[in-house]
Each structure stands twice: as structure tokens, then as C-alpha cells.
Amino acid sequence: GAGVSQTPSNKVTEKGKYVELRCDPISGHTALYWYRQSLGQGPEFLIYFQGTGAADDSGLPNDRFFAVRPEGSVSTLKIQRTERGDSAVYLCASKTAGNTEAFFGQGTRLTVV
Amino acid sequence: GENVEQHPSTLSVQEGDSAVIKCTYSDSASNYFPWYKQELGKRPQLIIDIRSNVGEKKDQRIAVTLNKTAKHFSLHITETQPEDSAVYFCAASKNGAGGGADGLTFGKGTHLIIQP
Numbered sequence: 001g002a003g004v005s006q007t008p009s010n011k012v013t014e015k016g017k018y019v020e021l022r023c024d025p026i027s028g029h030t031a032l033y034w035y036r037q038s039l040g041q042g043p044e045f046l047i048y049f050q051g052t053g054a055a056d057d058s059g060l061p062n063d064r065f066f067a068v069r070p071e072g073s074v075s076t077l078k079i080q081r082t083e084r085g086d087s088a089v090y091l092c093a094s095k096t097a098g099n100t101e102a103f104f105g106q107g108t109r110l111t112v113v
Numbered sequence: 114g115e116n117v118e119q120h121p122s123t124l125s126v127q128e129g130d131s132a133v134i135k136c137t138y139s140d141s142a143s144n145y146f147p148w149y150k151q152e153l154g155k156r157p158q159l160i161i162d163i164r165s166n167v168g169e170k171k172d173q174r175i176a177v178t179l180n181k182t183a184k185h186f187s188l189h190i191t192e193t194q195p196e197d198s199a200v201y202f203c204a205a206s207k208n209g210a211g212g213g214a215d216g217l218t219f220g221k222g223t224h225l226i227i228q229p
Binding site: 041044045091100 | 119157219
């Protein structure tokens with residue numbers, strides 16, 4: 001595709017439920033990042049993949065959050081036992097190795113009720 | 114870890130005037146400083162970036178300056194237009210020309226309002 005694609009665009013879930021958020025990066029981009037953006041704040045780094053492996057997961061807030069990228073392309077961010085504080089826009093970004101610009105997706109707005 | 118402070122949080126300027134947004138960073142190893150523009154409900158989009166081996170970069174009405182000694186960098190927009198109204202984020206990382214593992218650390222954003 002032409003850009004980074006994230007699905008769904010909006011997700012409403014009940015407290016305690018499990019959710020999966022998907023990111024389709026730009027074709028050929030080896031680096032993929034997940035960020036979380038709360039209202040009125042800048043994006044906050046969660047995790048970085050280089051290829052299939054998580055090169056840096058230091059931003060994941062706790063063990064309820066997990067992300068995978070099994071084939072080095074599509075990535076899924078998984079949140080278990082969701083809490084109201086998890087409500088935010090989850091952004092995905094991708095870039096090529098050696099190219100410093102990261103391209104962002106439109107984000108998934110997660111609302112936990 | 115890196116900490117990025119951004120000021121002001123809101124900036125209102127008359128159309129045609131200049132706007133300046135300032136950021137400071139804490140990690141002297143950071144070497145890549147992008148600026149993103151985000152319109153309401155949309156994705157952040159890169160408008161300009163600068164690497165630590167350069168002190169200034171300009172692209173039409175937009176310029177960025179970097180002072181490594183003081184660890185601060187600024188965005189300058191001249192001849193502002195209504196379409197410049199948006200939230201602007203500065204960021205820093207150790208992501209150099211060869212790519213890197215570190216993600217971007219963002220400032221809290223500046224809401225730029227262009228008054229007609």
C-alpha cells in the first residue's frame with residue numbers, strides 16, 4: 001500500500017477484555033515502531049521491531065502489553081485484561097534501515113469502558 | 114532515558130507573522146531531531162528534521178536550528194498561513210543515518226493557532 005495502515009481505526013472494548021491492534025507497514029520497511037498517544041500529549045514509545053525481532057520493548061508499560069511481528073511485515077499489538085487507563089490512540093510507524101524518517105499510520109483509537 | 118521539553122504549549126500568531134517553537138533534550142547521545150505536524154484526528158507527519166552534524170536546515174518557510182552544546186533545537190515558521198494551524202511535536206532519538214534501535218522521544222506538543 002501507499003502508507004502505513006492500521007486496523008481497526010476505532011475500537012471500543014469493556015474493561016477486562018483482550019484486544020488486538022494491527023499494523024501493516026510500508027512494503028520493504030524493516031523497522032516498525034508502536035507508540036501510544038493520550039489526549040493532549042505527544043506519542044510515547046512502546047516497542048521497536050527490526051525485522052521479526054523486538055529490538056527494544058522498554059516502553060511497554062507492563063506485562064499486559066505484548067507485540068509480535070512473525071514474518072517481519074505485519075505487526076499486532078496485544079493488550080490483555082484492558083483497563084480504562086489504556087484508552088488512547090495507538091500509533092504505528094515504519095521506516096527503512098538507514099532512512100531516518102518514520103512514517104506514521106492513522107492510529108487506532110482504543111476506548112475501554 | 115531521554116527527556117524532551119517543549120515550549121510553549123500554545124502559540125497564537127497573526128497570519129503572516131513568524132512562529133518559533135523551542136525544545137530541549139537531555140541525552141547528549143541523541144543525534145536526530147525531527148519535527149512532526151499533527152492535524153486534529155490525523156497522523157503525525159514529518160515536516161523537517163536535522164541531524165547533530167548540522168546546525169541549521171531550511172525548507173521554504175520552515176527552518177530548524179540545533180545547538181548541541183546547550184542541547185536545544187527550535188522550529189521557525191515564517192510568513193505563517195492559516196493551514197499552518199496544527200499541533201507541532203519535536204522529538205529526539207539516537208537514530209542516525211545508519212538507522213538505530215531507539216524510538217523517538219516526543220515533546221508534549223505546541224498548539225499553533227494562526228489568527229486571520
